[in-house]
Amino acid sequence: MQHGGDVVEELTADHREVDELFDRIEAVPARGPERRRLLDRLTIELVRHAVAEEQHVYPAVREHVPDGDALVDKEIADHLRIERLLKDLEGMGADDPELNHLFVKLRTEVRAHVQDEEGNLFAQLRTACGPELLDLLGQEARETKETAPTRPHPGARSSALASKVFSPGLGLVDRVRDFITGRGE
Template sequence: MGHGGDVIEELTADHREVNELFDRIEAVPARASERRRLLDQLTIELVRHAVAEEQHLYPAVREHVPGGDALADKEIDDHSRVEQLLKDLEGMAADDPELIHLFVKLRTEVRAHVQDEESNLFVQLRATCGPEVLDLLGQEVRMAKETAPTRPHPGAPSSPLASRILSPGLGLVDRVRDFITGRGE
């Protein structure tokens, strides 16, 4: 990830990548090791994306969008459900019968979240923020994704300050684990 552009362009490009990963996972036979690899890649992308949004997008929504607190709280609740599903999928064998059920739940949650963000939150943010703010937020989101965790940590605090403090450390540990296990290559 790391596409360039303002925050809305950056996050929308992430959404398209995630949607493509969902499609690729669905196309792979259940017993294929490729399914596990794609699920790991999906998890990495979703976790990094969520951390960046929680650190930078949602505080901006709270600050700039009328009723932004309620919007941001709803999006963070969506993230919590997605992160728990990712945690439940983590380590599950590609041919586990429960995997497809959890995968469909995850896909449904993520697609609803994306639809809401793109048709509601992004529209309101673009209407209330100038291009300079959106560009700066895009840069901050890209930088946050570089150090963000790559594995779900549903118990970690999701406040922007706690996330900014804890995420780089969790991200480092996750990337070391990924390197050792070959996950995400």
């Protein structure tokens, strides 16, 4: 799916990329190095996506969508569960027997989160916000993903403001670590 457009189109494109990565991970040998490489790629995409949502989408939902606070609180709880699973997966080698179990758990959590966002939150956001705001949010989300962290940091982002302040620094450190280790190439 093509990136660009408004925030719903941008984040939906991310969702399709993540779906594709899940399929690719399932298609490679369970204990091979390709699975580890693809899991790292999946982690990078999920973390960057979550940061963009937390910094730009969720504040807009809180402000413009009726009962937006409750919607966002649920989405943030989903992100925290997913990020903890990613953190657990991060330290595992490709041959760790627990890796496949955590991968299945992660896939289940992410797919449920995506289904809820696309079927509920995105529709309400599109109804509550005009096209100009959705376009602006899409641009901001794309820009944020460029500097966002690439590794899970559960608990590092307690609010949109904290995320905006700390994420670029965490992102820089993560990208340096990725460069040194060759992760995400």
